[in-house]
Structure formats: C-alpha cells, structure tokens
Amino acid sequence: MSAKAxxxxxxxxxxxxxxxxxxxxAAELLAFVTGSSRLHLSEPTPVQQVRFEELIARRAAREPLxxxxxxxxxxxxxxxVGPGVFVPRPETExxxxxxxxxxxxxxxxxxxxxxxxxxxxxxxxxxxxPDSTVHAVExxxxxxxxxxxxxxxxxAILHEGDIDGCLPELDGTxxxxxxxxxxxxxxxxxxxxxxxxxxxxxxALWSGDDGLDEIKVVAATAARLLKPGGWFAxxxxxxxxxxxxxxxxxTGKFTEVRDQLDLAGRHRFATGRRI
Ligand SMILES: C[S@@+](CC[C@H](N)C(=O)[O-])C[C@H]1O[C@@H](n2cnc3c(N)ncnc32)[C@H](O)[C@@H]1O
Numbered sequence: 001m002s003a004k005a006x007x008x009x010x011x012x013x014x015x016x017x018x019x020x021x022x023x024x025x026a027a028e029l030l031a032f033v034t035g036s037s038r039l040h041l042s043e044p045t046p047v048q049q050v051r052f053e054e055l056i057a058r059r060a061a062r063e064p065l066x067x068x069x070x071x072x073x074x075x076x077x078x079x080x081v082g083p084g085v086f087v088p089r090p091e092t093e094x095x096x097x098x099x100x101x102x103x104x105x106x107x108x109x110x111x112x113x114x115x116x117x118x119x120x121x122x123x124x125x126x127x128x129x130p131d132s133t134v135h136a137v138e139x140x141x142x143x144x145x146x147x148x149x150x151x152x153x154x155x156a157i158l159h160e161g162d163i164d165g166c167l168p169e170l171d172g173t174x175x176x177x178x179x180x181x182x183x184x185x186x187x188x189x190x191x192x193x194x195x196x197x198x199x200x201x202x203x204a205l206w207s208g209d210d211g212l213d214e215i216k217v218v219a220a221t222a223a224r225l226l227k228p229g230g231w232f233a234x235x236x237x238x239x240x241x242x243x244x245x246x247x248x249x250x251t252g253k254f255t256e257v258r259d260q261l262d263l264a265g266r267h268r269f270a271t272g273r274r275i
Pocket of ligand 1: 086088115143163181205
C-alpha cells in the first residue's frame with residue numbers, strides 16, 4: 001500500500017475509535033515508522049507497513065500518540081516521554097512564555113519549577129534563558145528518570161522530593177516560581193479522556209475533590225521561596241479561574257494576583273507577585 005492509502009485507512013480506524021485527531025496521528029505514526037516527516041512521508045517497506053498497523057491498533061486502543069513515538073515537542077525542544085511521566089501540553093507553553101516575559105529584564109534570574117515531571121518547563125527556561133539558574137523539583141522517581149534525561153546538558157538542577165518544604169536554602173531569594181501541579185478535581189473523573197485517565201500517572205492528575213490540594217502547597221512554597229517582587233505562575237483547570245487565584249490571594253503574601261487565559265481563551269494559569 002502507498003503511504004497515502006495507509007494514512008487514509010489508519011486515520012479511518014482511529015476516527016472509528018474516537019481519537020480526537022485521527023489524520024494527524026496516523027500521519028505522525030507513519031512518519032515515525034518510516035523515519036520521515038509528516039509533511040514529506042517516505043513510501044513504507046512491507047516491514048514498516050506491519051509496524052504501522054501495530055501502532056495504529058495501539059493508538060485505536062487509546063494509547064497516547066507520544067507514548068508510541070516516545071517523544072513530545074515542548075516549545076523549542078523534543079522531550080523523551082513514556083509510561084510513568086506526564087506528557088507535556090501546549091497550554092503550558094503559554095505559561096512559560098508569560099514567566100519568561102516577566103524575567104526578561106532580570107539579570108541571571110533564579111527560577112524554580114515545582115512538579116517538573118519530564119522537566120519540560122525547567123528545560124525550556126534553562127535553554128531559552130541560558131544565563132538563568134533553574135531548579136526543578138519532582139516527587140515521582142519514574143518521572144525523575146525522564147527529567148534527568150531531558151535536562152541533561154541544559155544546566156537545570158534536578159531535585160527528587162516533595163515540593164512541600166523543598167529548597168529551604170533558597171528561601172526569599174528566587175526571582176520566579178512556576179508550576180504545573182496536579183489539579184484535576186476528583187469529581188471530573190468522568191470527563192477526562194481515556195488517554196489521560198489510563199496513561200498519565202495518577203500523581204500527575206488528581207489533587208483532592210476540588211483539585212486544589214497541591215495548588216495550596218505551590219502557593220505556600222512560592223510565598224516562601226520568592227524574593228519581594230518575584231513572580232509566580234501556576235497552571236490550573238479551566239473551571240478554577242476564580243478558585244486557583246483565590247488560593248494565592250488567601251495567603252496574603254502576593255499582589256497583582258490575576259488569572260490568565262490559554263490560546264483557546266480558557267482560564268489556565270494564576271499569576272502574581274510576592275509582596
Ligand atoms: C501535571 S504534571 C506536570 C509535569 C510538568 N511540569 C509538565 O508541565 O509537563 C504534575 C507533576 O507533579 C508531580 N507531583 C505531584 N505531587 C508532587 C509533590 N508533592 N511534590 C513534587 N512533585 C509532585 C507529579 O509526579 C507530576 O510529574
């Protein structure tokens with residue numbers, strides 16, 4: 001079969017299985033097995049056709065595309081991902097851009113990424129601001145293994161452990177704290193896609209009935225680490241556009257507390273400044 005015919009039949013199987021972006025995913029998988037690019041697909045060998053069909057079957061069973069290819073793009077980097085680590089999302093890229101804008105005028109900024117997962121945020125900041133010092137904190141040893149690989153050569157410093165009480169030696173000295181913590185309300189279980197529910201690690205997703213448990217820890221930790229005038233940015237669910245900023249405001253330690261939208265116009269991250 002030709003590359004074009006394979007993509008068409010693969011996409012049709014994915015569409016029937018309820019995959020959200022069947023044409024894109026089928027073309028990505030054929031590009032992966034043929035070692036070409038989605039826009040300039042090579043014609044597959046018979047062995048590659050078999051491999052492609054296997055991957056289409058796994059994608060139709062709702063394994064995430066990024067787990068099948070082992071990579072995820074995040075800002076200007078390609079990251080290693082797979083079972084055991086959260087797949088970084090495009091909406092988080094917007095938050096990284098926001099914090100980079102805030103520290104644009106700060107010389108050699110000190111930045112902390114809480115709940116780093118694959119190291120996506122820490123790696124982006126460390127490479128886009130090569131004069132920065134970036135610390136990344138992550139509790140899951142499986143995620144830490146991916147972060148170690150993704151942060152190699154970036155200069156970011158990885159710490160395995162709980163964000164609660166982390167890095168006391170940096171108290172009151174940090175220019176920016178950024179976090180994409182677990183925040184999905186347990187009550188939203190039904191609305192989460194199979195890819196997320198069955199393949200992203202539970203520790204990366206859930207955080208109490210209202211999803212705010214870990215955001216409260218991020219707020220306390222940011223208040224402790226930031227220097228006066230330092231900025232925080234913390235991602236949250238679209239239904240937390242009021243409740244997440246309120247967590248930060250309630251500490252009494254921040255000013256200019258606001259909520260920011262993602263590219264789809266949904267409430268996506270809370271921001272503010274240490275008093
Ligand atoms: C939603 S994922 C985000 C990962 C990454 N920052 C990103 O944007 O792709 C949340 C991460 O927080 C980690 N985590 C959850 N609770 C934690 C805690 N108390 N201390 C440190 N990391 C934690 C999870 O293991 C997971 O890797």
